[in-house]
Amino acid sequence: MSGEDHVTRVHRALSAPRRAEILRLLQQADGPMAVQDVVDATGLHPNTVRNHLERLGQAGLVSQFTEDRTTPGRPRTLYRATDPTPG
Numbered sequence: 001m002s003g004e005d006h007v008t009r010v011h012r013a014l015s016a017p018r019r020a021e022i023l024r025l026l027q028q029a030d031g032p033m034a035v036q037d038v039v040d041a042t043g044l045h046p047n048t049v050r051n052h053l054e055r056l057g058q059a060g061l062v063s064q065f066t067e068d069r070t071t072p073g074r075p076r077t078l079y080r081a082t083d084p085t086p087g
Contacts, residue, residue, distance in 0.1 A: 006060065013059035018044065019052045023061055025082060032065070032078035053079050 004012070009026045014020050016044040024035060025041055056062040063082045 009059040010061065011059070013061055016052070016055075018042070019056055020049075022026045022052050023056055023058050026062060026079060026081040029080070032080040034067075034078055038079075 014023070021042065022038055025038060029037075035046055035049050035053070038044070038053070039046050042049065044052075053062055053064070057064060057079075061082060062079050064077050064079050067078050069075045
């Protein structure tokens with residue numbers, strides 16, 4: 001996928017209806033979402049959600065970052081929709 005241009009990556013990412021649904025969910029969310037939040041909203045398996053989020057991220061439609069934690073435990077990876085315009 002490294003040889004594809006930005007527009008092609010976006011089109012491929014959005015060609016799957018579930019990915020488009022996940023992107024809309026992130027765009028409408030009040031804040032960043034964890035995988036489990038997306039699972040709860042869509043009913044999809046966590047591994048399926050991770051795969052879709054990865055494809056959306058490769059297209060530049062979603063960004064991911066690690067949650068800041070002040071309590072014990074592994075920090076969650078959070079996702080948010082990004083501005084899809086290149087540059």
